[in-house]
Amino acid sequence: MSTTADLVDALKAELKSARITYAALAPKLGLAESSVKRMFAKGDMPLSRIDQVLGVLKMDFAELARRIADAQPQRSELTLEQERAMVADRKLLLFAISCLSQWTFEQILATYRITEAEGVRLMARLDRLGVIELRPLNRYRIKVAKTFRWRPDGPVMRYFREQVVPDYFNGGFDGEGDLLLLVHGQVGRAHAALFNERLTRLAQDFAQQHLADQKLPAELKRPFTLVIGMRSWLFAAFRDLQRAPVP
Template structure:
């Protein structure tokens, strides 16, 4: 659906919520009801007409624009070009990961050696890439779905495999709030997707809890990275010993 179609659809919803029929709107705009119907049917109206409709239903144009933006479908995955752009600049990648955790500009500059101008530049780039919608006072709305994941064989996962995987598993995983479990077994092929679904639910639960805990003070939170994986795999050294 185009932005114009979304705008018209949102206006229709606002009219319905305000209890204003096309006939009533026509009276407020001082035009024929047929003109109103034709205008909404074609989705063709100048900004001056949109502004007049907003005035008629006592809705600020900025609020309308925000609601149109909020109605846009969220991204479950970035395009290859988007991921390439993100991973090409390490500071941009860092800020992208921070916004996935809903960090504010102040939190980023407090945690990393980046000043306001550098972070704002990255936020602007992420806005251009369609990952966030940058709002006044350097606040933003994340345009990624809760089910968002990096492309399985994309640039970001490639960067992770090359630079982060060894570092991640080098940790001791020995704290009571950490865990590393390696299980190998042969199970029915028909049951494997069931286990994958369970892992995905754990990841979703983790993401939802992250969202719910945003209201907590910083002293009550700590950053964690949950890494879940399951695949048909055998250590290369073992594969070489197969008959």
């Protein structure tokens, strides 16, 4: 729930965006400019006064609340308890991944054998877990940042390593649009960091294309999964053959 200070700060931002000065606002509120300045400086005003300012801005309270919610800091990762809840219910994990991919509620139900009642229950759980903010008509707002990632050694990534990775790499990668490359080499530390940045941008490009193609008809789309990894590593079967580094 937003505090009065949050509401006042949001009003300040909206007034600035609309280029409405305190001097211009004062007569519309029936106040002196000095009173308006003092009111905003204290960051405290009754709801009736907030309604008056919203009237000047031609906004309603619900819209202001949405602006405040959208401006709240987003999570970069979930807690261990939240991730454990995800892997304990595969349908919940499915809904979480679908929401993070910004599928609509209707798209999820049309793609998977999940009833509407189940879907509503799962969305409500994701809301309680802080992954989404559930809105009317089963719409939602993502509450995690664009930089969000699962905990590197957390429950979800362990689940993926144990259950998903073997299934993923068991494929032949010989279908239309499929590709599998394995490249090994030695590069400088600075260059390794640059490669990580470029790979991150590639992942972001893939995610953006996914969003752009949501409007395409179903027959023109296929589900793809992009896996990107880079680590300092040598295949276990080769490790005992490696010479000790020269001191």
